[in-house]
Amino acid sequence: MMEDIHKQVEKLRITLGNMEVALNSVANAIVWTNSQGKIQWCNFLFEQLVNQKKILLISKNLTDQLVLLQNDHPIEAADHPIT
16 A cells, blocks of 8 residues: 555656746746745746745745836735736
8 A cells, every 4th residue: 555655656746747848938928826826836937027936935925026116116915917
């Protein structure tokens, strides 16, 4: 039983590794958040977009990292179209 679980975990690690390679090779910034808008994962282009390393972005609010402007003024978090 434990051997089966270890095999499944290893397959999952390989799959996740392949997904990360694929998502880091696309020409768009990608970010995943939880239902509260906290960053769970991002690709390299998102890191570049917000000028932060992934390790520093995890668990931070997306709207705090992705500042949008309207008439040269930041959009308030409550009005942010991403939330």
